[in-house]
Amino acid sequence: xxxxxxxxxxxxxxxxxxxxxxxxxxxxxxxxxxxxxxxxxxxxxxxxxxxxxxxxxxxxxxxxxxxxxxxxxxxxxxxxxxxxxxxxxxxxxxxxxxxxxxxxxxxxxxxxxxxxxxxxxxxxxxxxxxxxxxxxxxxxxxxxxxxxxxxxxxxxxxxxxxxxxxxxxxxxxxxxxxxxxxxxxxxxxxxxxxxxxxxxxxxxxxxxxxxxxxxxxxxxxxxxxxxxxxxxxxxxxxxxxxxxxxxxxxxxxxxxxxxxxxxxxxxxxxxxxxxxxxxxxxxxxxxxxxxxxxxxxxxxxxxxxxxxxxxxxxxxxxxxxxxxxxxxxxxxxxxxxxxxxxxxxxxxxxxxxxxxxxxxxxxxxxxxxxxxxxxxxxxxxxxxxxxxxxxxxxxxxxxxxxxxxxxxxxxxxxxxxxxxxxxxxxxxxxxxxxxxxxxxxxxxxxxxxxxxxxxxxxxxxxxxxxxxxxxxxxxxxxxxxxxxxxxxxxxxx
Numbered sequence: 001x002x003x004x005x006x007x008x009x010x011x012x013x014x015x016x017x018x019x020x021x022x023x024x025x026x027x028x029x030x031x032x033x034x035x036x037x038x039x040x041x042x043x044x045x046x047x048x049x050x051x052x053x054x055x056x057x058x059x060x061x062x063x064x065x066x067x068x069x070x071x072x073x074x075x076x077x078x079x080x081x082x083x084x085x086x087x088x089x090x091x092x093x094x095x096x097x098x099x100x101x102x103x104x105x106x107x108x109x110x111x112x113x114x115x116x117x118x119x120x121x122x123x124x125x126x127x128x129x130x131x132x133x134x135x136x137x138x139x140x141x142x143x144x145x146x147x148x149x150x151x152x153x154x155x156x157x158x159x160x161x162x163x164x165x166x167x168x169x170x171x172x173x174x175x176x177x178x179x180x181x182x183x184x185x186x187x188x189x190x191x192x193x194x195x196x197x198x199x200x201x202x203x204x205x206x207x208x209x210x211x212x213x214x215x216x217x218x219x220x221x222x223x224x225x226x227x228x229x230x231x232x233x234x235x236x237x238x239x240x241x242x243x244x245x246x247x248x249x250x251x252x253x254x255x256x257x258x259x260x261x262x263x264x265x266x267x268x269x270x271x272x273x274x275x276x277x278x279x280x281x282x283x284x285x286x287x288x289x290x291x292x293x294x295x296x297x298x299x300x301x302x303x304x305x306x307x308x309x310x311x312x313x314x315x316x317x318x319x320x321x322x323x324x325x326x327x328x329x330x331x332x333x334x335x336x337x338x339x340x341x342x343x344x345x346x347x348x349x350x351x352x353x354x355x356x357x358x359x360x361x362x363x364x365x366x367x368x369x370x371x372x373x374x375x376x377x378x379x380x381x382x383x384x385x386x387x388x389x390x391x392x393x394x395x396x397x398x399x400x401x402x403x404x405x406x407x408x409x410x411x412x413x414x415x416x417x418x419x420x421x422x423x424x425x426x427x428x429x430x431x432x433x434x435x436x437x438x439x440x441x442x443x444x445x446x447x448x449x450x451x452x453x454x455x456x457x458x459x460x461x462x463x464x465x466x467x468x469x470x471x472x473x474x475x476x477x478x479x480x481x482x483x484x485x486x487x488x489x490x491x492x493x
Contacts, residue, residue: 006070009037016045028055035064040075044087051091051117052098060118079123079133089146092117096150096162096192113163119143120170120198136172136201143169143195144184150193162192168221170199178209185216199224199252207236214243223491224252224288231257234272241275245282252313252490253286258294273299281306288340288490290315300325310337313490317371318345326355335362339493344373344399349381349441357388364391368422368493373482374402374444379409386416395420399427401482402444407431407460414467414478425477431460 002010009030013019023046026034031050038047051059065075095114124136134142147167173181188195197217202210202225210227225244232240237258244253258276280303289311296303296319304311310333321343329335341363348356360367370392377385382405398417405413410428417423432438434452442450464478 001072003070006033006037009033009070010041013038013041013043013046016043019043019046020049023049023053031055032064033068033070035059036068036071036075039065039081039084039088040071040073042081042083044083047084047087048091048094051088051114052094054091054095054114057113057115058118059114059116062118062121076121077123079135080139082132082134082138085134085139085142088117088119089142092165092167092193093146093150096165098162114165115163116166116168118168120168122170124170124172124201136170137177140169140171140173140181141177143167144181147184147188147191147193147195150187150191164192164194166194166196168196168198170201171197172201172203173205173213174203175205175209178205178213182209182213182216185213189216196221198222199226201226201228202230204229207232207239210240211243214240217247219247220249222247222250224254225250226252226254226290228254228256234258234269234276238272238275238279241279245279248283249285250283251285252288252290253283254288254290254292254315256290256292256294258291258296273302277302277306281308284308287311288313288315290342291319292317292342293345294319296320296325297322298324301328304329304332304334307334310334312337312366313340313493314338315340315342315371316346317342317373321346321352323351323355326352326359330355330359330362335359337366338363339366340369340371340488340490341367342371343375344371345375345444347376348372349376349378353381353384357385360385360388360392364388364393366394367392368394369397369488370395371397371399371487372403373399373427374448376441376444377403377405378441379406379412382409383412386413390416390419393420394422396422397425397427397488398423399482399487401427401429401480402447403429404432404438404440404442404447405429407433407463410460410464411467414464415471418471418473423476425479427479427482430457430480434460 012022013034031054035047035050037043038050062076067074119139122136122139171181185195198221200213200217200222202213205213205227207230210230214225225247227240230236232255237255244250286307286309289307290313291303292315296316300316300321301324314329314334341359343356346352377400382403405428410431413426413428417426429447430452432442434456435442435447435450436453438446438450468474468476468478
């Protein structure tokens with residue numbers, strides 16, 4: 001539903017030239033809603049003029065494009081329109097090229113000029129969709145081009161310097177875009193358009209390029225570093241980690257493929273691991289750590305003991321964890337603070353089951369998000385875990401995809417989880433009942449690749465839906481869709 005104010009605002013923007021002429025006559029308090037409506041309806045002429053004449057020090061996408069009292073639509077949960085994003089950037093460019101006495105709806109003193117354009121928080125689903133929307137790669141490139149152009153050719157009238165604007169963005173970079181983004185970051189140094197990165201995601205980037213990029217980032221802005229598909233190993237990581245550790249406000253560090261095989265240690269490998277641990281001890285604000293696909297067997301205590309503060313999010317997917325790793329984690333200060341835990345790809349079916357249950361018990365009061373994809377949990381292990389799992393009364397998300405569970409096991413989980421009032425999403429596997437000729441126990445690869453009997457699964461879905469309705473939980477989503485962007489980011493918890 002929309003309020004009368006929203007509907008009136010939408011009507012005002014129907015004729016864009018007239019709306020632009022009227023902006024100087026409108027109260028400043030209307031500008032936030034004008035921005036949301038113009039962004040939503042792709043009123044690009046008005047949108048550009050709104051940014052050009054913005055009367056507040058801050059223009060924040062996260063504040064302006066969220067659900068509000070006038071409109072329930074949360075634009076941050078959608079891919080942004082290419083037209084609207086380009087209009088914002090053009091409005092910013094126009095503002096930088098306009099003397100400050102002409103930049104607002106009335107002559108502005110410097111303390112009222114736009115100082116910060118915060119474009120962070122845009123949806124980053126990594127999926128190619130409607131060409132009329134912008135991916136995070138596109139957004140990164142558009143902002144980078146603006147920085148380079150501003151440095152190369154942007155001027156105002158003689159003797160009138162533009163008011164500097166800090167542009168806060170989340171950046172994604174790979175081999176193809178590295179040189180372009182590096183030039184943009186260099187161009188923004190000393191420029192009236194200062195590029196400030198909040199979250200950096202670097203994919204398949206050589207070690208030397210990663211270091212060069214980190215050296216150009218503002219230590220006071222960076223919140224997350226996410227290095228993906230880089231296969232650094234301990235040697236590469238020991239080169240990169242001191243450059244990451246200088247970011248004292250870093251809250252999230254996501255690393256992958258950190259190999260340190262304690263079964264066949266080498267002198268260099270041990271030295272690199274000790275150096276890595278020493279650098280990890282420098283972080284004072286770290287709250288999320290992801291070490292996916294890193295061989296941490298028997299070493300989790302060494303890693304977590306170096307951290308200065310308890311973690312709230314820990315992702316250890318495919319880390320070959322041993323029972324002693326899980327026991328240490330359960331008894332550590334981290335367990336009682338965890339909001340998000342990902343143990344996907346670790347075998348929890350044997351001797352790891354009991355320490356895993358102890359970990360759940362320790363984290364029960366705070367845990368919101370639990371990911372257990374491909375953990376070889378069959379009915380027996382699930383039923384044995386249900387008493388402690390259901391003590392996680394704040395749990396919102398449970399991921400069980402890729403586990404050999406039957407329909408009977410899923411029904412038991414559905415019935416017992418009625419006490420978890422906050423639960424909103426369960427990503428469950430296709431029940432083993434829906435396969436034919438499965439080996440037992442079935443490897444995760446078989447569960448992921450084998451075909452299922454669609455007719456049987458349709459009956460399963462219908463029965464689960466009826467059970468949810470009968471228990472008054474129609475709002476809870478039970479799904480097999482692991483690609484539906486259902487898993488929550490730590491910062492959104």
